Amino acid sequence: MGRVSNRRKENAYLGDQQTTLDEEADDSLPSFVSAIQNVTVSVGRDARLSCVVENLGDYRVAWIYKGTGGRTVLTVATQVITKNPRISATQEAQAWVLTVTSLTQRDQGVYMCQVNTKPARKQLGYIRVVVPPTIDDKASSSDVSVSEGGEAVLTCEASGDPQPAIRWVREDGQPLPATANASVSEEHLGRSLVLSSASRNASGAYLCIATNGVPPAVSKRILLSVSFPPEVVQQAGDVVVGVAGGVGGVGELRCRFWAWPRSKVTWLRGPREVNLTRRGMTAATTREEAAWGLWTSELRVKVRDVEDLGHYRCLVTNQHGDAACTFQLVEITTTTTTTTTTTITTTSTSTSTVAPPPHHRINPPPASTSAPAGTQPPFVPWRKIHDKGPTTTITTIGPNSVLEGAEGVAADDDPDLKHRKTPLRYFEPPTSSSSRLSASSLLGTCVAHVILVVLLFARS
Structure with missing residues (x-):
């Protein structure tokens, strides 16, 4: 209603074009170059109206306010006539500019630019003062408390020019609870929000936001508390x-x-x-x-x-x-269980037989490391052959005999053999197994006899 009323007043003053031009065609008299641009300004700000006149000569330009209470001369040329300190006039080339600072709603209306010709030539402009929304805390709800299942009514009163629209939302962004006239929704339009049967889930902060196209929009926070008994x-x-x-x-x-x-x-x-x-x-x-x-x-x-x-x-x-x-x-109670792990290490000893040394080296055969304690070492037969022309002597060396001693006996019997190396025939010793010792000894003896017989036949 406020917007329609203001528009009707503006049209009544300005007509369809919102301007009035002198229609006389005398080029020697002052004339208006263009119409005055109407302005819409928020309350508290400044407004400027510009009236461009050519061929002014010795004539003067005056600004006059036309309100419901009559006419008021504001300025003549650059001189301020009214006692309102917020009014001023300046000349900018051919433009005569009226400035009204710190506008109030009473400053809204029709302003006339008039040249003192006879008859007077005039032009009209309009200043519209708009008011951003404000919320009336006294007329609006404060924090609301209600028992679970009861009715909660939240009210928000706002004013402004034009009249503000009011919408409701929840501060946490959750949907609004269902109302008597609407289901669950993101927002509600209207000055009041009514929850006919409030549940505990409806508790929280609600915002009523008032807007009318004039910044800034304003809001009020209303806390709804729905009380209920304790529940574990x-x-x-x-x-x-x-x-x-x-x-x-x-x-x-x-x-x-x-x-x-x-x-x-x-x-x-x-x-x-x-x-x-x-x-x-x-x-x-x-x-x-x-x-x-x-x-x-x-x-x-x-x-x-x-x-x-x-x-x-x-x-x-x-x-x-x-x-x-x-x-x-x-x-x-903490029970500690101790687990003992025993590691048994088994060492295996292997027995190997060392190959016989080459000829002309006298080395005893390696002793077995695996023979049990108290066991008699095996008998290893050695044979020494003495060549004395047509006669051949065979000396058997026992297990406890010393080779050097045997060689010495042979040397005493035959002086020619003292500086002569006597070749020895080495028979591989038997293995460490007691079950194989006697068989190996017998086999070595047989082989030795066979070799002796072959040598005797060869010499004959």
């Missing part, structure tokens, strides 16, 4: 809390519950209230930010003796009712 979060029976090590350990008991308004929380040990002034006992209740009316109460118990173990209860009470969390504080 997901508990069936006692919650068992273990304390490692028992005496000297610390147990932490946590009770989560829904309630609004904030309830009184009492921790009980058996039938008695926990003495929180005692050293090692602390309790704290905090509200969780993730949801409205969700709380956590925590009791820390430092176990000083076995009497601190047992049954605990968290009692939550408000004007709508009460609820309780129950706990069993028990000792956790």
Whole structure:
């Protein structure tokens, strides 16, 4: 209605073109070059109207305000006639500029640029003053409290020019609850938001936002509190809390519950209230930010003796009712099992037979390392052949004989052999197995006899 009323006043003053031009065709008289541009300005700001006149000569330009109370001369040329200090006039080439600073709604209206010809020539301009929205806190709702299931009414009153529109949203961005006239939605338009049956989920902050196209938009925050009795979060029976090590350990008991308004929380040990002034006992209740009316109460118990173990209860009470969390504080016994691992290492000794040395080297055969203690070493037969012309002598060296001694005996019998190296025939010793010793010795003896017979036949 305010916008339509202002537009009608403007059209009544200005007509269809919002200007009035002198129609005389005398080129020697002053004339207006262009129409005055109407302006729309927010309250508190400055407005300028420009009137361009050519062939002014000795004539003067005056600015006159035409309001509902009549006409008021504001300026003549650059001289200010009115006593309003916010009015001024300046000349910029052929333009005569009227400036009104710090506009108020009373400054809105028709302004006339007039040249003092006979008859007077005049031109009209219009200043529209718009007002950004404001919210009337006294006429609007403050924070609202209602019991669950009751009706909640939130009201917001705003003013401005043009008249502001009001919309409602939730501060946390969640959809609005269903109303009597609308289902769940992101926003609601209108000066009032009515929740016919408010649930606890409707609790929270609501914003009423007023806009009318003139910046800035404004908003008001209204907190809706839906009260309800305490309710424990997901508990069936006692919650068992273990304390490692028992005496000297610390147990932490946590009770989560829904309630609004904030309830009184009492921790009980058996039938008695926990003495929180005692050293090692602390309790704290905090509200969780993730949801409205969700709380956590925590009791820390430092176990000083076995009497601190047992049954605990968290009692939550408000004007709508009460609820309780129950706990069993028990000792956790840690059993340590020692496992001994025995590692058995088996060492195997292998026996190898060393190949016989080359001719003309006298080395004893290697001793067996695997022969059992107290076992007689095997007998190794050695044969020494003495060539004395047509006669051949065979000397058998026993197991305890010394080769050098045997060689010495042969040398004494035959002086020609003292400086002569006597070739020895080496027979490979038997293996370390006792079952094979006698067979190896017999085989060596047989081989030696065979070789001797062959040599005798060869010489003959």
